[in-house]
Amino acid sequence: SQKIEQNSEALNIQEGKTATLTCNYTNYSPAYLQWYRQDPGRGPVFLLLIRENEKEKRKERLKVTFDTTLKQSLFHITASQPADSATYLCAPDSSYKLIFGSGTRLLVRP
């Protein structure tokens, strides 16, 4: 069955460092993959979409890579800030729907 894996352990980093979150998927080949940010008790907010023919996508301090051979996406936040603390969800598409990972919680220490 289709499966999404994100690190369930929280990532704890110092302000100013680069955070790197990993998303692995198995048993299918998505045409695109999305990343969302979710704060506690709130709905997810869209951040970036990367297509299968794109290796890398950037938006301000955010960078996403998509390796269809490894079946993996990496999400980077450079110059991280305490305000970046949240849970980040990856969502590769699967025909008619997005399949969401359980998310990785990022904690940025001042």
Added chain:
Amino acid sequence: DGGITQSPKYLFRKEGQNVTLSCEQNLNHDAMYWYRQDPGQGLRLIYYSQIVNDFQKGDIAEGYSVSREKKESFPLTVTSAQKNPTAFYLCASSIARNTGELFFGEGSRLTVL
């Protein structure tokens, strides 16, 4: 401001009762979705609708029902047949099915007493 409005934010239900969660959008989106989120788990798709008067079951539709009588509205009813309804429910919309980003509401937290 355009967006998605879910209500109520918090809801308590006794076992055996049906409850309806409201979802309204003013983004003029064709597609709407209902997801369920449990602690430590990803979002799971309950139902989705691509157009008015049409909707499809997602992965966990049992015990739930929906309607799409208006483009703007996609209410979800959690019936007494749903064995474990306590969860965080999220409504979302997109311009059309499978065309990019989802816009989410703020969620409704249902607790069964």
